[in-house]
Amino acid sequence: MAFALTEEHADLCSVAADFAGRFADTRVTREQLDSYGNGEPAPFWDDLVANGLHALHIGEEHGGQGGTVADTAIVVEEFARRLVPGPFLSTVLASAAVAAAGDCKASASGLAAFAEGARGTLVLSSAITGTSAAEGGWLLHGTANVLSLQSADLLVVGFNDGGTTRFALVDARSAGVSRRVQACTDLTRDAGILELSSVAVGSEAILENLGASRVETLQTCLLAVEAAGVSRWAVEAAAEYAKLREQFGSPIGSFQAVKHKCANLLITAELAAAAAWSAVVSLDQDEDQQKLAAGAAVQAAIAPSAEAVTEAVTIFGGIGFTWEHDAHLYWRRAMTLAALVPAMNDASASLGRVALEQDRRIDIELPDEDPAFRARIGELLDHARTLSNEHDGGRWYSRGSQRTFLAENGLAAPHWPAPYGLGATPAQQVVISQEYARRGMTQPSSVIGEWAMPTVLAYGSEAVKEQFALPTLRGELIWCQLFSEPGAGSDLAGLSTRAAKVDGGWELRGQKVWTSGAHEADWGICLARTDSEVPKHKGLSYFLIDMRTAGVDVRPLKQSTGDAEFNEVFLDSVFVPDAYLLGEPGQGWRITAMTLQNERTQISSGVSVGTEDALRSMITQGTYAGREHDALSSLGRIAAFSSAIGALNLRETLRQVNGMAPGAGSSLAKVAHARLTREAASRVLALAGPGALFAQAPGDAVTGQLSVPQVLIGGGTVEIQLNVIAERILGLPRG
Template structure:
């Protein structure tokens, strides 16, 4: 996905990619090899005529009068085609020298000397990047922090363009290159490598977008935070994606004739120009210790004006009720699940959902978590009978019914279609026999959503039926499973000739696989909060209370950056929804990166406490011993890369469904 989100930004990026490609930039780069004085005059004349370098310069100064984000979108598009010359330096220099006072930047001559784009730069020289000629002193930055922020912001946009080209090139190759009688994209190793490239490229894009978006705001503290996140994410990320691209290409990618090494060179050059990422990590740690968190404000463009007064009044009315009455009031107002259809929700569009969230938050009303009911009830709403909806939906919303999920089996985890629990026709319904596992809250659940095989003579996916099982039925035995934390959070569930009446079958027999993958068309939309994940906040707390080494402070800052990027992926998905578009790759990538963030940050928290681990007290999520609680969290997060589909299976899915790689 492009760095830009709005239709106008996407159109700008598309048109500039085509324009840049029409200039045959890679041919120009190769033709100028070894020529120190190459200025790429023909291409630069086209750049000046188009005004690409001055998009963010005020119209009064001869520029386009656009935003820093507009300029970043343009740089990403041109970097995607590896447009040579001094575009990055000229874009930075244009704002520095022709926009005095903008973002607190003052005109000067000692600024970022990139691509010879700043006044006072020395004679350009050859460097690793064959598409640019950098002046001596390039990358040493400026005494002006705002100038440094601007330079990193626009360089991050170029890094996003490089990463995107490398991802696309690798995937296109994997779709057609054959080895051992099949296309290499079908090999799981290649599929995983491409999916990891997707994760990194989306993170780079999100961080670069946020830095440019923050540059157009008025809060320098927020811009600084976003820039440091981009510094930690974009340059290393672009280098890694470029290296992986060459790996997927194989021998041909290692040749001088292929263009992949030119993009690796640009990525390496950008990283060198940006300077130390460790310094950015230490700044992030210091900022978060001081209470700074990234807050992304969404401009609803006036679409909230008509609905906000009612939403505010409703939220305040609910907040005034006793705590025990608030849940019912949320359900009655449709505010517990506003994205669900009426009468259980409001069928709310993305704008309305965000406004309701904002007003409930402002009033201090916290929605209860539906847990498994949040998966079960949408399926009943979409595919159940009127009687099933009447029987189950409202009681579930009110918390009168607790649900569990009876899907996984000892031999059918990620490969759910291979399940063996059998359902046989009997008078008045079905008799279910089998074993389920990893079932949360089964010990106290009232009902379970259960998949069972009803037809063995059809392909696996077609012989499964979706049942609603009364967990108090005769023949059900629940046995707790003790996990590595020492506690029993999951259960095994044994079904021995459990009778399920016909009126507890959802849809038709054989529809179970399709129903198991049901989500409402009108998905939940929410903005990410400013607070970071639990373990990252705990790491910040340790950074504030302990004398951590510089290496440890850098590690904390890197976890702050990763957790922030995970939140940004959600923000970009929400903004797409507000613009009337479906989710992009961010929504799939968010789970993969989110799991890594939570696991790595939980491990870091324990590591920061050193040999205190040897004096550990009893483990427990709510242990009075903070370290014991931290260790519990570290151990517990190991399940995140397994539950809901292992990371490896999800990368297969991302490779096939998002990138289009062959099965």
């Protein structure tokens, strides 16, 4: 997917792509590499300025387009994908920092100059200091390695003034400014060593009200956006090559190893885009949220970009390692982005300190929101808060309970159609989620019922709908899913459970396995074969089974953790009335596909997926075997990718809210989350140290590690999901 989430941004992306195609084709760029390294003006710069793409975030009163940094980010990402050369990134970063200073003399003059076409760069270095000058102002001293230094007309310089970081707008030709040319790793840009020797800066050049944290977030978010563009090129180029390149008589994209490489690249690219987008969004949030978002962007977007190109090169093979191939140009650019952020281990620990106290959150802005709808939801939830959730024994909630009230007012599953839900649109679901969150309330879950009921509502009779819908929402009925079998896991269509037609219904025989919660379920959704004479996908039918029917034998499966959440279920001549066959015989595969798609998307204002809780607990309790820095660094990394996965899901929600076609985010997030859970469990176990000798290890490390397989295997193994991503999303050929 591209970075854009709205039709307007999609149009802007097209404009940027068109400009890059006309003025900055990589073949032309290759012919001009020497000039870029010397800082000579890009031949298309005047055209860029004429199109206003450099000034989208600059106010109209200063000659800009009056847009936002988010608008500029669209262009940055597309330009990175197309390897547009020159100082565009450095210039928009410098001007965005100036714009963030607000209304001051230096800001007004600087923005006007940038809007007219001045090139610039941002200088962030602890080695730059300022001392008070006798006649007022400051004298700047120090050195820094700076990207696009040679081509810059204006420098936005951060300097240390007695422990306070100030920012000044400095003419690159000022007395005392020395720029030593250095060959840049990125051959499409220049770089150099800036030396400041008693450079005089008056108070009129100071960018007032501009804090270091804000500038650091700006730099990180635009670097991350560019990294996302590089990663997008890597997956697109690699996948396209894999479709065309043949070995052993077949396209290499049909080989499973290559499929997995390409699918993993896509996951990397989409997490990078999500983390970068989250960082851009954070510019309108508080400082702690900016730190969380920027830290995640470093970990999930900037750091992986060079490795993404490396992985693409392994798909290209020897040709990708040649000078003539574009891969090394993108590779070099990714390396320079990583060079502009703090050392990774230090950055992880710093993020961990912030993540220890809070999660990353985003308040989604909704187009054309109906205030009356929000007010009505708020009133209902306020009333719900006054109700208890006491049971009438067992699992039954009292008739006046909070759970019952929410269910009967459509707020347990608001996306379901009336009268069981509200038929809520994606935008309305976001409003409802926000109102739950503002009150510290959690939307009720019926777990498997959330997958089963939309299918029942689509294919069941009116009597069946009434029998199951509200009782499920009220928590009176528990469901299980009878799909997997000993010989049919990921290959679900290969199942062998049989359903034979009998008078008034069907008789089922077979065995199911890995059935979560079957030991306490009231009803199960079951897939069985009703026709053995047709292709395996076409002979399946979909049934609802009363788990207390004669012939249903549930046998717990004790897991490696010692718990027994899974079960074997034996069906021995189990009678299912005709009313509980959903759809027609033979429609089971199509109906099952709907069930598997109905795992409810978590629509919320939060973007943490909760994989870091054990690490937080260990740090808070000091049970990390004396390695505080390692513990904080581990928390920072896990929180970063947790945030990126949550942002990926949130972007999918916004696509729906904005009326755009759904992307691939939910499929990719599932694999990413499984892997992150595995890594988090491993880090907790390592931090437990000698404590892991005992079953009750710190952070529940032993149980956490033993529980990982159910995440990696449940719902289809990661490897099968990678095949699906490669074939259905990237379009790679089947093997």
